[in-house]
Amino acid sequence: MAQKVLNLKKIQPELALVQRGAKDAALEKVAETIKSAKYKILEANDLDVNCAIEAKQEDAFVARLRLDSEKIDDITNKIVQVVRLEDPVGRVKREWITPDNLKIKQVTVPLGTISVIYESRPNVTVDAFSLAYKAGCPILLWSSSVGARTNNVLVDSIKVGLSEHGIPGAVELEIFSATTEVNSILCKIDGIDAVLPRGRKALIDRVVNNANVPAIETGEGNCHIYIEPSVCESEEDMKKTLEIIDNAKSQKPEVCNAMETLLVHRDVVHVLMPHLAQLFKGKVELRCDKTSYNAINPIPQGLEVKSATEKDW
16 A cells, blocks of 8 residues: 555646646546446446345445446536536635735645545545546545445546546555554555545544544534425425425435434424425334424324434434
């Protein structure tokens, strides 16, 4: 691993000077190579998913690991979105002239060589790489062994794309089998300029509490939606409200930005909850305080609803 970090560090000055057009062309080529390798990626992913199931990983963990054709299309579309972003490098944030006629500019520059440590999401492999490359930063991807086969194929595909239009050495992959192993990278002061953890609370806490390099902490996810009275005043507004709630929870319940808490204003709880009960029956378990629980009465067949405990909050 030390050699990989050293190689990334050597490439950093070169990548930092690459202009937007060249970076975007390289990212577009990477999207093409990932599409071309779709079936190889899915084959590797099937093996990873089966191993995770055999290891009795929780359902949400397996869901984050699992890929299908649609998800791979989504991954490549995200690369295209990054291509469309403005180049974050070389932007003049502000400039001024001092009293002695010295002109000063504050200009954005790449963060340096970075590392992202994550668990079961193969999409993070491509998302993290594409954002880092656009920002002129070589990246060391540290993936758990749960998704090792999938991520190896993805990184190989990325390197193939970069070999034609970019800098293939700007991305490296390392695999860890236990969170205790990440301590080694947390001490690479001379190689890694910043580390970002993506995953469950235990992983995030380990990185933040043990890193000897700057760590950018991500949230573990406790996403709220607040329903205020006016959104229930008309049938059209109520329909939109329910669509937003359903999308926020049901579209991808395994992701960290899925809704966890629905906070309803007391003046409309009796209006909203019966509609919500019909929306979520057979799909989502509700854990309600006393007021919202009573507002559902009678509970429709097929709805799972429980009284919330202090632990839920």
